[in-house]
Amino acid sequence: MKIIAGGQTDKGMKRPKNEDSFVCDQQAGVFVVADGVGGSAGGEIASKMAVDIICGYFADVQSAEGESGIHSAREAIEQAVRHANKEILDAAEADPKLNGMATTVVAAVLEGERLSIAHAGDSRLYLIRGNNIEQLTDDHSLVAEQIRKGMMTKEEAREVGMRNVITQSLGFTPDIDVDVEEMSVYDGDALLLCSDGLYTMVPEPAMLHTVKSSDDPKRVCQRLVYLANKKGGRDNITVIVAYIYKKTVFSFIHDFIKWIRR
Numbered sequence: 001m002k003i004i005a006g007g008q009t010d011k012g013m014k015r016p017k018n019e020d021s022f023v024c025d026q027q028a029g030v031f032v033v034a035d036g037v038g039g040s041a042g043g044e045i046a047s048k049m050a051v052d053i054i055c056g057y058f059a060d061v062q063s064a065e066g067e068s069g070i071h072s073a074r075e076a077i078e079q080a081v082r083h084a085n086k087e088i089l090d091a092a093e094a095d096p097k098l099n100g101m102a103t104t105v106v107a108a109v110l111e112g113e114r115l116s117i118a119h120a121g122d123s124r125l126y127l128i129r130g131n132n133i134e135q136l137t138d139d140h141s142l143v144a145e146q147i148r149k150g151m152m153t154k155e156e157a158r159e160v161g162m163r164n165v166i167t168q169s170l171g172f173t174p175d176i177d178v179d180v181e182e183m184s185v186y187d188g189d190a191l192l193l194c195s196d197g198l199y200t201m202v203p204e205p206a207m208l209h210t211v212k213s214s215d216d217p218k219r220v221c222q223r224l225v226y227l228a229n230k231k232g233g234r235d236n237i238t239v240i241v242a243y244i245y246k247k248t249v250f251s252f253i254h255d256f257i258k259w260i261r262r
Helices: 044-065 071-093 144-148 203-212 215-228 249-260
Strands: 001-012 022-024 030-036 105-111 115-118 124-129 132-135 180-183 190-194 237-245
Touching: 001 022, 001 215, 022 044, 022 215, 022 237, 030 044, 030 190, 030 237, 044 071, 044 105, 071 105, 071 115, 071 180, 105 124, 105 180, 105 190, 105 237, 115 124, 124 203, 132 203, 190 203, 215 237
Parallel strands: none
Antiparallel strands: 001 237, 022 030, 030 105, 105 115, 115 180, 124 132, 124 190, 190 237
16 A cells, blocks of 8 residues: 655744644554644643654664564554553652653554554544544543433533543553554555544544545645644644555656656
């Protein structure tokens, strides 16, 4: 599969600083968004540690060529998230100023036609396929749990002030509950990873329309951030968009011509 991806982060219109972090490694097929938990000490440090550790861990596994005992991207990404959780906890224990720091995370790794996903918290991954958008991750938040239990509707949740009370995050507990999934992707699919600063401001139909409006991920990310800020930008906004194409003879020729023109 061929991947064309880009990302952008912005502090939004209300927050004094940006506690989000992201990594968009198109060549390795590794994408991570982390949102430092608002109000906690060192949220921006925790989110930066998360994306760096996860990507570094996965790069080490790939370079080890199976010697680590991890045999799949699914195993690797789960272990990477758990390792990041431990490192964040250790850093907070070593420095009292960082006590309580935490971060959400959503990470995706694409190997061939298989997509592996790991997440903790309320940062999300969406799949855009055809004219549909599907949320692939379940929010680890108090409101989301109440919706799943039938105690609240999505419409009622929009009016609830405790939307950002999350129930899982890196740095919260040593025994983190990481959600891990694996699925196949197809030619023409697109992935959208984001922090809650996007989806709480921009409805899913608008996200779908924006992703479908162009094949330039950087332009799409800029547009999504603009839309979130136009709606009020109440939180930090981070978004990654990755378009997935099947390699064809034409795509190889196209890539070769672009390489020659450099």
